[in-house]
Amino acid sequence: MAERRLSSLPSQASASLRSDARRNRALVLQAARSAFEEAGLGAPLGEIARRAGVGTGTVYRHFPSKEALFRAAVSDRIVLFTDTARELAHADDPGAVFYRYLSAVIRLTVRNKALCEALEGRFEASPGVEEAFREALAVLLQRAQQADAVRKDVTIDDLMALLMGCLSMEQRRGPGVAQGRMTALACDSLRPGRRVTKLPANPPAGRNETQCGVCGGVVAPARTGRPARYCGAACRQKAHRERARARA
Amino acid sequence: MAERRLSSLPSQASASLRSDARRNRALVLQAARSAFEEAGLGAPLGEIARRAGVGTGTVYRHFPSKEALFRAAVSDRIVLFTDTARELAHADDPGAVFYRYLSAVIRLTVRNKALCEALEGRFEASPGVEEAFREALAVLLQRAQQADAVRKDVTIDDLMALLMGCLSMEQRRGPGVAQGRMTALACDSLRPGRRVTKLPANPPAGRNETQCGVCGGVVAPARTGRPARYCGAACRQKAHRERARARA
DNA sequence: ATAAAATCGGAACCGGCAACCCGTTTCGAT
DNA sequence: ATCGAAACGGGTTGCCGGTTCCGATTTTAT
Secondary structure (H helix, E strand, O other): OOOOOOOOOOOOOOOOOOHHHHHHHHHHHHHHHHHHHHHHHHOOHHHHHHHHOOOHHHHHHHOOOHHHHHHHHHHHHHHHHHHHHHHHOOOOOHHHHHHHHHHHHHHHHHOOHHHHHHHOOOOOOOOOHHHHHHHHHHHHHHHHHHOOOOOOOOOHHHHHHHHHHHHHHHHOOOOOOOOOHHHHHHHHHHOOOOOOOOOOOOOOOOOOOEEOOOOOOEEOOOOOOOOOOOOOHHHHHHHHHHHHHHHO | OOOOOOOOOOOOOOOOOOHHHHHHHHHHHHHHHHHHHHHHHHOOHHHHHHHHOOOHHHHHHHOOOHHHHHHHHHHHHHHHHHHHHHHHOOOOOHHHHHHHHHHHHHHHHHOOHHHHHHHOOOOOOOOOHHHHHHHHHHHHHHHHHHOOOOOOOOOHHHHHHHHHHHHHHHHOOOOOOOOOHHHHHHHHHHOOOOOOOOOOOOOOOOOOOEEOOOOOOEEOOOOOOOOOOOOOHHHHHHHHHHHHHHHO
16 A cells, blocks of 8 residues: 555665566666667657666656656766765876866766766756766866966866867767867866966956847947847847737 | 649748748748747747747748758858858958957857757758858868967867857856856867877777777777677676667 | 565556648739 | 639647556565
């Protein structure tokens, strides 16, 4: 009787489960990993069930939703990354360690669409898992900067963006093109040295230049109180008409 | 009688159409631009019809498929980029022009999901349109390299990847973070100067290191004739089991 | 061995969307 | 003003994929 749809203590799974259930759970997880790795979250759930050799019902017995399954499938990889970063935080040569670590993470992630999507943070891998990775990486970054191996104006936000950018760059290179070219390029961009461009500072909470919501053109910073959203009267009217239509 | 489902001469549309048809076509195109801009190809077609104030049937009268509509909606922007690049090809200061152009393209594309997807080449914007852009950009790159403003080991492939990477990087920055930081970083990585890393050369058509198809670990270059796909016997067996299951 | 409980499997359900179709409306030539 | 053809629009169809449900099956405790 009692609750039937509780199931799935996502963390410690092996305890107190019937033997077949334990086995099936592992099969599902394995199948999910390989399917998600190839197709990302887009992988159909039926396909995962088929690969695991179970019915879709069984999948739902163990994981309350597709997304929960996804989390379970990728989070351990991310945790592994995090742990590694934490260990490396006390290494001797922070600069070299930083670059090697970054390259390794990228190399190990590129081929794994699920991991890419998870790192991109479109959905939390698991509450905290992604955040922990970010913080561990921040430590490596900071130490590399202290060792003067990474330019000081780069923030952890920049680095996370750069990481994802590298993933998307490396990802769309066909076979026959060297893996890692973009990563190498990105690493070079982090190195201190003779620089031509200053990184644009984050806006001082004031207004800054934006894009016209209709035509994409440049909008001059507003002089009046309300934020300027359109590049001119024509686009503003167009937007109003559109909204009116939307309400109707 | 005759062909009813021909419709949509995608290029010169205004000729020989009834006045209401011409107007509706423009409305649909405009609505498509704005919807795709926000949501990319994922924007539902019904939503586009709604915004245009027409029925879905009308959309299909003018464009044979959703993708054709998408092409029509974005290709003119790309053509604009291409034309601009061609004009700039004869500019005096190839280095500065190159960097300015690159930044501008990124700035004008980031907020436009449709344009991003089109440039990423997941589907041709229009046969040739995307290719033309690439070639025009290649000219700018080459001239900048001749002027010693861009490192010589960067190829047009690298640049295209870098462009898309910048897009994906800038895209996922929330408001309150300066636009263009990643672009600036990327531009710096292109500049010649004291470099620490060599870009990995494209593989000499020989084998190179790959990843294990199961666990993602490193696979040593194969010594035998057949390509090594797994990092060890365990993973190989796992893969075989999986395939067997897939067949059944 | 037996029965209760847990688990399994896959058919059925449901929502969302692209694409199609056809009765109705509008245009514009005469 | 009239009429035929062109265009409209939204209801309908087909498909896909996530989720649920329940009868059948397996495990485990006694």
